[in-house]
Amino acid sequence: MLETSKTKPQDLESIARHGGTFRRMAARLPTYFTDLRENPAWLPMFLLARTIPFRRAHWLTARRVSKSAPVATSMFGDIEADKVADELRRSGIFTGLILPDPIRQEIARFASETPCFGNFERKLEFRADEHAEAERRFGRAILSGHHFERIASCEAAVAVQQDPLLLDIARHYLGGEAKLITTRTWWSFPTQSASESDLSRASFKFHFDLDDWRMLKFFFYLSNVDEDAGPHVYMRGSHNKRRLKHQLTLLVGHPAEEVLEFYGEESAVTLTGKAGYGFVEDPFGFHMGTVAKYHPRLMMEVGFGVSKPSKRRYHGEPVVR
Incomplete structure (x- = not known):
């Protein structure tokens, strides 16, 4: 049974500490500088898109x-894009999408075999079923495994x-400029060897x-996800609501x-469901993944934005030299 529960995850406080944040920002400087050289319009977005006034001004250009007019047949059935967009404007999230099982099975098979x-480190390469052995071989905790361009x-x-439904929803929400930005699949692995620093970097x-100034992301669970599966x-x-402290910072x-106190614990929606x-x-909107405690979680993301995507790297990846 698919469900969303408005409950506070039990270990949010322990896993959301942000020690070492400035060291991580310093490590990202080469990526930031390369982003700027590749696309000078990146800098004003990076500095200003975190503030509500500038974001609202940019939304006016959409x-x-x-x-919604009839679109080509969608694997997700008869869902009206404009109504989904309305719900996104109200709450920031819509939960009525189900992958057809043959499609889900094929992606899961690919992710298991590839x-x-x-x-996020290309030197740490392994198959998902080799995770425990990979941690021993590389001598470190491995919390995630991304397929990067291989998913194509x-x-x-x-x-x-x-x-067609995904683009239709994106266009109704983001505006006619909406375009596909990223597609990715990744594993989240349970591990006994992760330090607090490892969790903080994840x-x-x-x-x-x-x-980007305006973005929309579709997520699909490719494995069963309960409250213990991340x-x-x-x-x-x-x-739509942002504490001033959360706007006037590079973090x-x-x-x-801090997030739960200001935005309300009742607003925290934990999303669980079958594959x-x-x-x-x-x-x-504020969001997070949680730790997979016993079984690995496999997830897919399809992202849309309004600016051209980076051609040299994939989501979360350091600069590819």
Whole structure:
């Protein structure tokens, strides 16, 4: 049974601490400088898109899209894009998407058979079923495994990213400029050897995405996800409401207790569901992954934005030299 529960994850406080944040920012400076050289328009976005006034001003430039007209057949059935966009404007999230099982099975098979890269590092390459051995071989905790560009070789994944409903929803929400930015699949692994520093470097803390002025991300669970399997957590309404302290800082991640206190514990939605369960969110709203405790979680993301994507690297990856 698919469900969303409005409960505070039990270990939010312990996994959302942000020690070492400035060291991580310093490590990202080469990426920032390369982003700027590749696209000078990146800098004003990076500095200003975190503030509500500038974001709202940019939303005013969105090219209007007329009410939903019939689109080509979608694997997700008869869902009206304009109604999904309305819900996204209200709460920042919509949870009514289900992957057809043959599509889900094919992507999961591909992700199991195709080597991934641990902790965003291409030198840590292994298959998901080799995770425990890979931690021993590399002598470190491995919390995630991304497939990067390899997912483009999976026909089922390409079919999802090209489904007409996804672009229709993106256009109704982001404006007529909406375009596909990224498609990725990744594993989140349970591990006994992760330090607090490892967890802090991962996505296991409340944060918001700042890759574009306007973004929309579709997520699909490719494995069963209960409260012990690393469910995604989203703060409803936080895409439209932002504490001043969270605007006037270069940090995108903030302590759980701080986020929950300001935006309300009742706004924290923990998303659980069977394999194939999908949802779409405005990633400017605060969200986080949680730790997979016993079984690995496999997830897919299809992201849309309004600016041209980087051609030299994939989401979360350091600069490719």
